[in-house]
Each structure stands twice: as C-alpha cells, then as structure tokens.
Amino acid sequence: MSDAIDSSKIIDGKAVAQKVEAEVSKTVAALKEKNIFPKLVTVLVGEDPASQMYVRMKHKACERVGILAEDCILPATITESELLNKIQALNADKTVSSILVQLPLPKHISAQTIMNAIDPKKDADGFHPFNMGNLLINEEGLVPCTPKGIIRLLEEYKIDVQGKNAVVVGHSNVVGKPMAAMLLNRNATVSVCHIFTKDLKSYTIEADILVIGVGVKHLIKEDMVKPGVVVFDVGINQDSTGTHGDVDFANVIHKASLITPVPGGVGPMTIAILMSHVVKCAETIGQ
Ligand SMILES: Nc1nc2c(c(=O)[nH]1)N[C@@H](CN(C=O)c1ccc(C(=O)N[C@@H](CCC(=O)O)C(=O)O)cc1)CN2
Numbered sequence: 001m002s003d004a005i006d007s008s009k010i011i012d013g014k015a016v017a018q019k020v021e022a023e024v025s026k027t028v029a030a031l032k033e034k035n036i037f038p039k040l041v042t043v044l045v046g047e048d049p050a051s052q053m054y055v056r057m058k059h060k061a062c063e064r065v066g067i068l069a070e071d072c073i074l075p076a077t078i079t080e081s082e083l084l085n086k087i088q089a090l091n092a093d094k095t096v097s098s099i100l101v102q103l104p105l106p107k108h109i110s111a112q113t114i115m116n117a118i119d120p121k122k123d124a125d126g127f128h129p130f131n132m133g134n135l136l137i138n139e140e141g142l143v144p145c146t147p148k149g150i151i152r153l154l155e156e157y158k159i160d161v162q163g164k165n166a167v168v169v170g171h172s173n174v175v176g177k178p179m180a181a182m183l184l185n186r187n188a189t190v191s192v193c194h195i196f197t198k199d200l201k202s203y204t205i206e207a208d209i210l211v212i213g214v215g216v217k218h219l220i221k222e223d224m225v226k227p228g229v230v231v232f233d234v235g236i237n238q239d240s241t242g243t244h245g246d247v248d249f250a251n252v253i254h255k256a257s258l259i260t261p262v263p264g265g266v267g268p269m270t271i272a273i274l275m276s277h278v279v280k281c282a283e284t285i286g287q
Contacts, residue, residue: 009253011260016156017268021065024275028066038282039068041090043101046076051102061271067278080109084117091119097282098124121285124277138185142277147179149269150232159230161186167207169193175213175234218248231259234266
C-alpha cells in the first residue's frame, strides 16, 4: 500500500547533475583559453534504441557544457578486429581527448577486449583495467561514471559512509564492482549480492546504504529494507506503463530516509560525471 509521498526524501539527481555540469562548463571555458578543446568521440555499434538514446543524451550534455562531440556509428556486423582498428585510430588522433564505446556490444565482440584497447588516458568511462586497477588500490582517477555519480550524491546529501553497512546488489563491471570498491575506499562495510546470492533479503535488511542495479523491476520491496536506509536505484526497466527502477519506490520511500527516483535519480549523474571525465582526460593529455 503506498501513502502520500514525502518529497523531502527524494534525492534530486537532476539538480545535482546540473550543478556538476555548471562546474564542468567553467573548466571547459578555462581550458579553451589555453587552446585545449575537449572532444568526446562516442562509438555506437548497431541500432539498439536504448543505446542510441543514451548516446544522444551524451551528445546533448556535451553541447550544454561546451565539449565537442563526434559520433562514430558502426554496423552490428562489424568484426572485433575492425572495431579494434577504429579504436586504435582514435587513440592516435591528437584532436580526440576521450573515447567512449557504448555498451552493450553485439555478442560476437568481447567488450573487455575493446575496453583494453582504449588508451587509458582517453578512457572517460573508466573501464580500462589500468583505471579499474587504480580504483581497487584507492587511487581513484578515471572511474566508472554511475558509481562515481552515486558517490557525488552521497557527498551532496552529506551522508557519511565510514563504518556504514553498504549493500550493493549486482556485480557488473559497469556498476556493482566499481561501486563496491568506491564504498570500501571510504571505509564502509560492503556486501555485494548478485543473481547467485541465497536469501537476498537477509543482506538488504541490514543495509544503511543500498545500491541496486540488476534490471528487475521493483525487486526491492518495503519489507526488504530497514527504517532509515539510503537507497540508490540504478535500474532502468521499461514497460507499457513507463520507466521503472529496481526498487518499489512508492512503498520503499516510507521506510527510507533518502531515495533516488527513476527517472531523475542516478541516470542524469552518469552523464554529468562523464562530462567531468572528458575534461579530466583533456587536462591530462593537453587536448
Ligand atoms: N559505455 C557505457 N555504456 C553504458 C553505460 C556507461 O556508463 N557507459 N551505462 C548504461 C547506460 N547509460 C549510459 O551509457 C545511461 C543509462 C541511463 C541514463 C539516464 O539518464 N536515464 C534516465 C531515464 C531514461 C529513460 O527514461 O529511459 C534517468 O534515470 O533519469 C543515462 C545513461 C549502460 N551502458
């Protein structure tokens, strides 16, 4: 049963993303004074409508903050070695500061092989093993954008992580694993749950901070969380009734102290942080 919603509990990802973008715009303007023109090339393989939409959103964000954006659209039939050649050409192109390969890739291409080929200095997504490795040893440089966005939201809402029980549901390279590392770097006690976890509720019920990104609509119910929990919902599930998160928002909000909505929570932060990473790449390589 869902009662009236207390909007003071809703984490406003759009507003924080705007704040991040305003910071990025200033840095971009300062870089341009020094003849450094940050440029992002997005590589999109195939015609997945969701991926097309995310790439469009990234280009629009580039436009808002003054970053140059270029599209590289490739057919789903491209071979892995052809795609590797394209990445190598972008690595060698001195006008390109960042390269982003939109995921998922078609099944015949190994995403990890492609990530490994991107120059780590141009890796705005933070997926290269060099950048992931640095994250693990608490040398956070270019790190995956979604978990970094969640860290920024924790900071903006002044939520101390140290000593808290943080539960991450999902163990992908894009969200779950880097999220766990970032929380561990901030001295949370971290549990990572996934599809093979027995008795998910026995973990989520202990969470002070709960992050979920598994793509199962409303997996997290009110009875699975404790009062006061802070919830970050990374799930995007589309159906005929609209876009839904992995959390049963209308009911869980009554137990939570803070919670991200879907849409308008974590998603906009992913893109804003990406913008900040493009600038970071440009600063590092001087282009
Ligand atoms: N190379 C990458 N591929 C993928 C990443 C990534 O970080 N790098 N993450 C996801 C998709 N993604 C960005 O690429 C992404 C997903 C969702 C949003 C977003 O803002 N969503 C909106 C809702 C949109 C809707 O209605 O469907 C929101 O939450 O408000 C931004 C980026 C996988 N691939």
